[in-house]
Amino acid sequence: MCVSVVFFFKQKTAYEMLRSLVGSEMCIRDSFEGGTAFPVIPEMNAYWGPMDTAIPSVLNEGTDPAEALQAAYDAVIASVEEIRGGQ
Helix, strand or coil: CCCCCCCCCCCCHHHHHHHHHHHHHHHHHHHHHHHHCCCHHHHHHHHHHHHHHHHHHHHHHHCHHHHHHHHHHHHHHHHHHHHHHCC
């Protein structure tokens, strides 16, 4: 016995596509009203590297989350101190 299933998907019209773009743009705009932006300071650069290491180590290597985050925290603090000139 052979069974074939065919799906037909309706293509969106230009109006529907334009409307969805406007909707997504509105969502982005509205997210700024209720969200909190990251500060634009050099110290924020100290955050990304350690977290890029910590998250995959927990998810992919089975590292204890508390240990990974403590190591990331320590690295961030050391980097921020270095950025600020040892203050």
